[in-house]
Amino acid sequence: MTKITVKETQNPTILKFEFEDFITRNESFEFKNIDEAKSSPLAQQLFYLPFVKTVYISGNFIAVERFSIVEWDDVKEAVAEQIENFVNNGGVIINLDENKPKKQPITVYGETTPNPSALKFVVSRMLTKNAIEFKNIDQTASSPLAKELFKFPYVKEIFIDENYISITKYELNSWDEITLELRTFIKQYIENGGIVLDDSVVINAEKQEQIKTEEFDKLDVTSQQIINILEEYVKPAVAADGGNIAFESYDEESKTVKVILQGACSGCPSSTFTLKSGIENMLKSMLNDEKIQVEAINA
Numbered sequence: 001m002t003k004i005t006v007k008e009t010q011n012p013t014i015l016k017f018e019f020e021d022f023i024t025r026n027e028s029f030e031f032k033n034i035d036e037a038k039s040s041p042l043a044q045q046l047f048y049l050p051f052v053k054t055v056y057i058s059g060n061f062i063a064v065e066r067f068s069i070v071e072w073d074d075v076k077e078a079v080a081e082q083i084e085n086f087v088n089n090g091g092v093i094i095n096l097d098e099n100k101p102k103k104q105p106i107t108v109y110g111e112t113t114p115n116p117s118a119l120k121f122v123v124s125r126m127l128t129k130n131a132i133e134f135k136n137i138d139q140t141a142s143s144p145l146a147k148e149l150f151k152f153p154y155v156k157e158i159f160i161d162e163n164y165i166s167i168t169k170y171e172l173n174s175w176d177e178i179t180l181e182l183r184t185f186i187k188q189y190i191e192n193g194g195i196v197l198d199d200s201v202v203i204n205a206e207k208q209e210q211i212k213t214e215e216f217d218k219l220d221v222t223s224q225q226i227i228n229i230l231e232e233y234v235k236p237a238v239a240a241d242g243g244n245i246a247f248e249s250y251d252e253e254s255k256t257v258k259v260i261l262q263g264a265c266s267g268c269p270s271s272t273f274t275l276k277s278g279i280e281n282m283l284k285s286m287l288n289d290e291k292i293q294v295e296a297i298n299a
Contacts (some may be wrong), residue, residue, distance in 0.1 A: 004080040009063070013053075013288035016085055018061040023093050041092045042083065048080045049082075051075065057094055057145065059195040077178040100180045108187040110179050111164075113242040117156070118168045118263065119175055119240030121186055123194050125197045131161035131244050144195045149185070154178055159263030160196065164184065166242035166263040222287065223250040226257055229286055234279055238265055245279070248297055255291040257283065 007016040017106040029040065032054055037043035043055040046064060062083065087093065111120040134140050135157055137150035138220065146158045157168040157295065166187060169178065190196065216224060227247045238245055243265030248258040259275075280294040 006080050006155065008062075010081050011065075012072075013068070014056075014063055014065045015076055015192050016061045016063045016080075017080055019087075020060075022060045022193050024058060028092060030058065031055045031057075040094045040164050042086055043092075045082070045086060045091075046079070046089070046249070049075075049079070054193055059193070062093075095295075105126075106190055107185060108183050108190075110175075110183055111242065113166070115168070115241075115243070115265070117171070118166055118242055119163045119179065119182075121167065121183060123163050123165070123186070123190065126163050127165070128160055128162065131159070131262065132197065133160075133244075133266075134158045142198050144185075145189060145230075148194075149182075150190065151193070152178070152185075155182075156268065159242070161239060161244060161263070164242060168266070169262075220250070220252065222252065223247075225287060226250055226283060227284060230259075230279075233282060238263075241265070255293060257292060258292045259294060263295045 003020060005018040007018055008270040009016055010251075012146040030042075031037035031040060031043045031047075034044050034047040034234055037047060037055065040055070040057060042062070043057065046052050046055050051066045051070045052064055053067045056063040056065075064079065066075075107124040109122055112123055113120050132143070134143065134146045134150070137147060140150060140158075142148040143158075143160065145165075146160065149155050149158055149165075154169045155167055156170050159166040159168075169175070169180060216227065217229075230245060230247055234245055243261065243263035245265060246262060248260050250257050257280075259279075280292065282290045283292050283294065284290050
């Protein structure tokens, strides 16, 4: 029996009605009226409700935008019940065109990192342009994949960037025991249309990138130089090891550069050596200032 969970969104006129499983194959649909919704019998039924303005179908949810003639508190339970009854009675959510090209299978392989507690799972397709880190399941509203991965008892932290997922484990299991299970899960999840990161987060991330650019322009020249050095010389190297280093601040008086370690870099036994012997020496040399020191605020 299908059970629907009602979730609020940042837009008060839109509610998400989430399913326990995925209902589309890595595709998204938007319908503005009943005529547009010919491929979705469920969406057509929802348009008989006078307050339904738009229906979105994607991943594991149906999102409905309402007209202002009602409040969601008055009708959301009835809409959830209608969706549940429709599906449980054999109704078709979306008629997928069988003539569409079949999705290409992906490959996923594990790479070791300098951190023995972290393994990098490399995927044969781009996952995101914006690095994102999750310390626990409560932070995973933006990533259904991360949420599912935290259900494995040995997963401690998750870092997603470009085409890889870096997973940090608890000590109770060895990688030999769990690598195959994780690799298989990630591969099947993505191939079956699972959402790695919610589209709305990508939009927010782009806004954040614009904010970061504006903040960069306001920084002192030395801070800008440090950020450029980290971006050009350091980040590619640590990304290869499944990690990331983010600039936090620079204090002109103490000559202290503070950074944040993410992914495999966080908690890595060799991170202190990397900071002092690698990054600190690089900054001293490239900025011609022997007094510069680098600290990780989460080391």
